Structure formats: C-alpha cells, structure tokens
Amino acid sequence: MYRPAGTSFSDRYLDRDERYEIARMLEAGSSQATIARALGRSPSTISRELRRNSLPRPARSAGSAGSAGSAGSAGSAGSAGSAGSGHPDGPGPSRTGQRYEPERADTLAWQRQRRPRASVWQTRPHLRARVQQMLDKRLSPEQIAGRLRLEFPLDDPGRQADNQLMHVSHETIYRALYVHPRGELTRALKGRLRSGRSQRKPRNRRESRGTIPGMVSIHERPEDVAGRLVPGHHEGDLIKGSTASNSAIGTIVERHSGYVSLLHLPDGWHAEHVAAAVTTQMSAYPTWFARTLTWDRGKEMSQHQKITQNTGIQVYFADPYSPQQRPSNENTNGLLREYFPKGSDLSIHDAAHLQAVADELNDRPRKRLGFLTPAEVFASLQAQASVATTA
Structure with a gap:
C-alpha cells in the first residue's frame, strides 16, 4: 500500500521529493554528509532514513559473480559507473547489502507514522x-x-x-x-507535582522590628561560608501560620548538604521559645556539622547570644528584606508550603509530623548533589568524620 496522494508529513520529516533527491545523490556516489548538506538536514537524519527504509538487496548467484569477474576490468568499470561511483551494487548503501528506493521508502515511513506505538x-x-x-x-x-x-x-x-x-x-x-x-x-x-508557583511576593514587613542586641552582620561572616564546600553552616527562618493562630514552624537548612531540620514551637514563636528550640536542635549535631547559623532579622532571634553561649555556634543576621542572602532556606520554605499552606493553623502539626516532613525532604534527590539526597550526603559526611577520628 503506497502513501495516498495529498497526504504529507510535517516539516520535521523527510518528504517524497527529498527521498528522490537522496536516491539521485546516492546514485551519483555522494556521501551521506554531502546529501545532508544539500538537503539542509543533519547527517544523522540521512543515516537514519537509509537504515530504516532501505530494502534488502537480492543475493547474486555464484555464476553471476563469476560472469562479472570474467567480463574483464573494463566491463567491471562500466558496470560500476552505471550504478554510481563508489556504489557497485546500484543505488543505496551497498556496504550493508541494501538498496534505497525512494517511493518504497516514502511508503514505509508513512506506514510507520500511522502505526500506533506502545508507550x-x-x-x-x-x-x-x-x-x-x-x-x-x-x-x-x-x-x-x-x-x-x-x-x-x-x-x-x-x-x-x-x-x-x-x-x-x-x-x-x-x-x-x-x-x-x-x-x-x-x-x-x-x-x-511541585507546581511552578509565580514569583515569590515580597514578605510583609515585620512590625516593630526594633534593634537586636549584639547582632553580628552577615558581612562579618567568614568568606568560606558563602560557598557550599565546607559543611556545618546553616540558614534559618520561620514560616508563619494564620494570623488567628499566631503559629509558626522553625526551619533550618545546612548549606553543603541541604539537610533540613524543622523546629516544633508549641508554645509560640517568642524569642525564648525559638532560642530553646534552636539550641536543642543544633546541640544534636556533631560539632563539625554545627558551625554557624544565618537568620533573618526577626525579633524571634533576639536571644541569639544564648544560642551561642549554649552551643558555641555564631549567629549571623542577613540584611533587612534580603531573602536572597539565605537562598537555601528560602528555597526550602517554598517547598514546605506544599505541606503547610499559607494561612493555615500550623499549631495542629505535632513534632512527629514535622519530623516526617523533614525526613521526606531529606530523602528527596537534588540535582546540585548529583541526584543524591541530603540524607545520603549527611551520612557520607558522618562516615568520613568517623574514619578521620579513628585514624
């Protein structure tokens, strides 16, 4: 069955005229690269066309081969010339023992397009x-x-x-x-699927921020923290619930591994409660994994000096309204909104649920980690530290 007249492929596919040109150029001895340039197609397109739509060449008998050999060199040369330079078996890729017929090739391609393929x-x-x-x-x-x-x-x-x-x-x-x-x-x-949400809106400015005693600016942070090569440097913030509930969840992300920790704040997000939760969480980490913490300039971190006193971790503060200075934490907070929608009461989530959400994020492969998970990277760091300690 041939392709009916009037039917066509889209421009991305070879058409009948191009297939006749391929056959003509093969007959003239042109290479696949030359044909591709002439048609404005890639060499792989021509190679694929010949591989898919060429037909097996009939086997020649021994007698025919012998006659061809006895015909002499002049006769052989004449036969090769009539079939096309470099193609002694006629049109098509002779090295594969196939022949290329443009009309038949066009029909094969059309039938292949019409045939439903299993996904x-x-x-x-x-x-x-x-x-x-x-x-x-x-x-x-x-x-x-x-x-x-x-x-x-x-x-x-x-x-x-x-x-x-x-x-x-x-x-x-x-x-x-x-x-x-x-x-x-x-x-x-x-x-x-994590929907491609619209650009993040600027946060509402905090009311009566005031001055945080003893605040150390992010600009005084060691330069090696700006990269992600050294583990132990964290970013933190709060995600807020509805105004009526006055609830919040603390979020901390380690920059090197992307490892996430969520802070349960059942008694509210006043400074003393946040300081206690941060101290408990950071004290659970080995010292090499708990070096610094960079936080937003929220008054919930006004007792940062207690955190430093209890853990030895230096707390740095980002510039006002500069979430880009805490990119790991901002990205994580966006992911967490899938679990804790804006305007909802966050106090309904207990510590076990927060841990389950953190575990799920820590088991999520990350492109920048070569599709390892934060949990796998953290485990690898622990193993390396253990070897270094026992060596």
Missing part, C-alpha cells in the same frame, strides 16, 4: 511503578530522571541492558501527565 509506560511496568512511587514523594520529573540514572547506572556490563530500561527523560514524564490523551501515569499524581 514507554505500557512496555516498562517496572519503570512506571518506580516513577509513580517517586511522584508520590513529590519529586519533580527532573529529579526523578536524574535519580533513576543514579540508581540504575550503565557502567555495570552485566546489568546495562536492564538498567537502560529504567531510564526516562523528564520531558517524557511531563508528556505522560499533561499531553497524552491516554492516562499513562495516574492522573491523580498531577497534584503531586
């Missing part, structure tokens, strides 16, 4: 299940794709083929959720 989600149930599992944990498609490459590496010769089947691009995941008419991935999982 990756239908043919790889294990991949589908793993992706759904990760979406349920609120991982983004990019994080999922990167984590799969980490979990199923291709450098294991014995598992390379199987592991390749567990790889998928983030664009494919997005298409499965939003583009395809069939439900390749559970539609309910759309809600699990």
Whole structure:
C-alpha cells in the first residue's frame, strides 16, 4: 500500500521529493554528509532514513559473480559507473547489502507514522511503578530522571541492558501527565507535582522590628561560608501560620548538604521559645556539622547570644528584606508550603509530623548533589568524620 496522494508529513520529516533527491545523490556516489548538506538536514537524519527504509538487496548467484569477474576490468568499470561511483551494487548503501528506493521508502515511513506505538509506560511496568512511587514523594520529573540514572547506572556490563530500561527523560514524564490523551501515569499524581508557583511576593514587613542586641552582620561572616564546600553552616527562618493562630514552624537548612531540620514551637514563636528550640536542635549535631547559623532579622532571634553561649555556634543576621542572602532556606520554605499552606493553623502539626516532613525532604534527590539526597550526603559526611577520628 503506497502513501495516498495529498497526504504529507510535517516539516520535521523527510518528504517524497527529498527521498528522490537522496536516491539521485546516492546514485551519483555522494556521501551521506554531502546529501545532508544539500538537503539542509543533519547527517544523522540521512543515516537514519537509509537504515530504516532501505530494502534488502537480492543475493547474486555464484555464476553471476563469476560472469562479472570474467567480463574483464573494463566491463567491471562500466558496470560500476552505471550504478554510481563508489556504489557497485546500484543505488543505496551497498556496504550493508541494501538498496534505497525512494517511493518504497516514502511508503514505509508513512506506514510507520500511522502505526500506533506502545508507550514507554505500557512496555516498562517496572519503570512506571518506580516513577509513580517517586511522584508520590513529590519529586519533580527532573529529579526523578536524574535519580533513576543514579540508581540504575550503565557502567555495570552485566546489568546495562536492564538498567537502560529504567531510564526516562523528564520531558517524557511531563508528556505522560499533561499531553497524552491516554492516562499513562495516574492522573491523580498531577497534584503531586511541585507546581511552578509565580514569583515569590515580597514578605510583609515585620512590625516593630526594633534593634537586636549584639547582632553580628552577615558581612562579618567568614568568606568560606558563602560557598557550599565546607559543611556545618546553616540558614534559618520561620514560616508563619494564620494570623488567628499566631503559629509558626522553625526551619533550618545546612548549606553543603541541604539537610533540613524543622523546629516544633508549641508554645509560640517568642524569642525564648525559638532560642530553646534552636539550641536543642543544633546541640544534636556533631560539632563539625554545627558551625554557624544565618537568620533573618526577626525579633524571634533576639536571644541569639544564648544560642551561642549554649552551643558555641555564631549567629549571623542577613540584611533587612534580603531573602536572597539565605537562598537555601528560602528555597526550602517554598517547598514546605506544599505541606503547610499559607494561612493555615500550623499549631495542629505535632513534632512527629514535622519530623516526617523533614525526613521526606531529606530523602528527596537534588540535582546540585548529583541526584543524591541530603540524607545520603549527611551520612557520607558522618562516615568520613568517623574514619578521620579513628585514624
């Protein structure tokens, strides 16, 4: 069955005229690279076209081969010339024993386009299940794709083929959720995606900020804190609940690993309560993982000197209305709003629930960590510190 007249592909596909030009140039002995330049296509497009749409060349009998050999060099030269320079078997890639017929190639391509193809989600149930599992944990498609490459590496010769089947691009995941008419991935999982929220609005200015006694500016912080190479430097802030509840949750993020800690503040977010919660949390870390803390200029941190006295951690304060000076914490606070919506009563969440949310974030692979999780990076740092201590 040939492609009916009047039907066409989009411009991204080769058309019938281009296929006739390919055949003509092959007949003339042109290379695939030359053909690609002439058509304004990539060499890979021409190579793929010949590989997919060429036909097997009929085998020649021994007698025919012998006759060709006895015909003499002049005859051989004449035959080669009629078939095209460099292509003694006629049109097409002779090295593969195939021939390229443009009309037939056009029909094959048309039939292939019309044939419904099973999606990756239908043919790889294990991949589908793993992706759904990760979406349920609120991982983004990019994080999922990167984590799969980490979990199923291709450098294991014995598992390379199987592991390749567990790889998928983030664009494919997005298409499965939003583009395809069939439900390749559970539609309910759309809600699990971290939506691309609009640009963060400026925070309402705090009322009566006042002056924090003994405040040390972020500009006095050691230079190595600005990078992320040295572990132990943290950023912190509060996320607020509804005005009626006057509730808040403390958030602390370690810059090197992205490790998150959430502070339960059942008695409110006055300075003494925040100082006590920060002291308890930071004291639980090894000293090499608790060096500094950079906080917003909120009055809830007015007892920072008690924190330093009890833990040895120096507290630094960002400039007013400068969330960009605490990027790790600001990003984490945005993620936490998926769990603790603005305007809600945050006092209903107990310490166990806060720990569960922190654990989920710490088990989320991060692109900047090579798709390792903050928990994995923290564990690796602990192991290194243990070796250094016993050495």
